[in-house]
Amino acid sequence: MEGLRRHKSMFVLPGLLTLLLIIVFPLLFTLRVSFSGWNVSNPQMDFVGGANYVKMLHDGRFWSAILRLLPLAGGTALIQYIIGFGMALLVWHEVRGRRFWRVLFLVPMMTTPVVMAAIWQTIFNESLGPVNDLLGKLGIAPVKWFTESGPALAALMTVEVWQWTPFMFLLLLAGLLSLPKEPFMAAAIDGAGVWRTFLKVTFPLMAPISVTAIIIRLIEESKISDSVYVLTSGGPGSSTETPGYYLYIRGLSEQQTGYAGALSLTYLVLMIVTLTIISALLVRAFKVKEN
């Protein structure tokens, strides 16, 4: 077994080094640039101390973008989990057209978010789109999807739920299919009904994959910027801006590289801390047993 020890780094090192090279440079660059006044008229690595961080503390737009993740990332991830789990349960056992439904429920995830966001923009179009047209047929007044902040947020969340519920669906369906049969037979022998079997057997067994799936979606959902860019451009006003999109405005549109660096690092640290806490809370809530 001694010989193996020499080999073990040979497996991990190539990947680790690649990632370190590709990632550590950007991180160090961002750290350094966040202490500089680099912007479009002054593109150089000077040193301005913590000025960018002080400015950030008073930047209401940034903090509201962060808070907006509560409905936009937390809310959508929850909806995705509930629908994804529900659909996975429904097509888990015998259903007519099972394979068709499974493929269909996977497809949205395969589509390009920006491209579908452009399609969704035509769907929510206030005068020419089908949503307001169909609402009109039900006798509901046209909704101002892109000119009022509430509907704009709802539209954005609809698009995210449509696009990424399949991801939850895939993970949870694969999880369901890999469950052992014995606990279900035991429950049947005890005469447990559908609902009781779900609560006492299925749900607890699915807890670990549930936590993983929710955390992954929270990570991905928190950085949405592509679909915001195409669908609402953060508008109306700044009411649908996400941190990812706000970073884009500051860093790339306005080329305030130094300031964007400070915002980026703050976002990164905030997210790592928050996600660590959330995952600990989820593990406790789902009573996941460490194996």
Next chain:
Amino acid sequence: MSRLYPTFKYTVIALWGSFVVGPFLWALTTSFKDANGVQGGATYIPWMQYKPTLLGWHNIFGGAGGIDVVQPFLNSAIITIAASAISLVLGSLAAYGLSRYRFKLGFIKNRDIIFFFVTQRIMPPVVLVIPFFYLLQQVNLLDTIPGLIIVTVALLLPIAVWVMVDFFNGIPREIDEMAMLDGCGPFEVFVRTILPNSLPGLTVALMFCAVFGWNDFFFAFRLTFTQIQTLPQAVVALNSSVPPWWTLSAAALFGLLPLILLAIRVERYLSRGSLPGAVR
């Protein structure tokens, strides 16, 4: 309860199914419209409600006022395939090492290394794109396919590692030990016995890599200018000024095809029961 259940089940499935399929149907019908078909308000059924044309489909293959999606399609395909392949090779090697051996570097252990890989996904693309811009500029790879492949690997490698670590953990160590008793070296064990047993896991990892690689917009958007255009870029460019809805819809549907084939393939693994072990 038991008599109502099937009705309830199929109603819910049908409701979600129509929500899922709705945007595609809308894109499909819109792709056969022209300015007249769009401007009167929402219409759905060709011939009855509007006069169908092939304008949109003509436009995406180099028609006047449209775009040619073939070159961007090929660019996207090359970048996705190359970056996925590199990520899968490096990722499964790293994942195998992390799954089979214990690492300790001071306070850094296996879990921390895996966490390091996963945290890369937390960063919004914007954080990476500015440094990447200067990095690629230094080595003259801005606006080139190799440049985009490199940054896409950064995007995909963490996913590959994450999927494969879980998967390798599920393969019993006895398989490794048996192969070693037969006199295989560590790499031989990996290539001869572990990889052939890992096809479902590799399929999932490949699917995630392909999806995220194929659909990346941001890096391509910011790191290429005139020479290279990827498919998402080409389609979004259509959305910039006056939106030609028919061309946009046709282009969106065109980019969908390869990934629908992938979805069917993934479902086949799922049904055969060989996939479940891959995601746990």
